[in-house]
Amino acid sequence: xxxxxxxxxxxxxxxxxxxxxxxxxxxxxxxxxxxxxxxxxxxxxxxxxxxxxxxxxxxxxxxxxxxxxxxxxxxxxxxxxxxxxxxxxxxxxx
Numbered sequence: 044x045x046x047x048x049x050x051x052x053x054x055x056x057x058x059x060x061x062x063x064x065x066x067x068x069x070x071x072x073x074x075x076x077x078x079x080x081x082x083x084x085x086x087x088x089x090x091x092x093x094x095x096x097x098x099x100x101x102x103x104x105x106x107x108x109x110x111x112x113x114x115x116x117x118x119x120x121x122x123x124x125x126x127x128x129x130x131x132x133x134x135x136x137x
Contacts, residue, residue, distance in 0.1 A: 051099055058099075062092045 069085045109128070112120040 051103060055096060055099055058092065058096050062089060062096070065089045065092065 065085065066089055069082060069089065072082045072085060109124045112124040115121075
């Protein structure tokens with residue numbers, strides 16, 4: 044993995060910390076035997092928040108890592124970045 048500084052790192056970290064709090068809240072709801080539908084609504088909210096984080100990181104990857112590989116003119120680097128994306132999308136389909 045590359046350790047390139049991403050454009051929206053602090054916003055991503057803040058969003059992940061909020062999600063962390065949401066997950067703790069869901070655990071508390073389960074511990075307190077809250078109504079299942081209420082818990083499921085919170086789980087859906089966590090999933091939606093994670094999807095936004097995932098989308099933002101993917102956009103950063105395309106804007107930085109993939110763009111750098113394209114700009115480099117190095118066919119091996121370009122194929123490598125493309126292969127990473129294909130692998131990622133294949134995992135999502137499973």
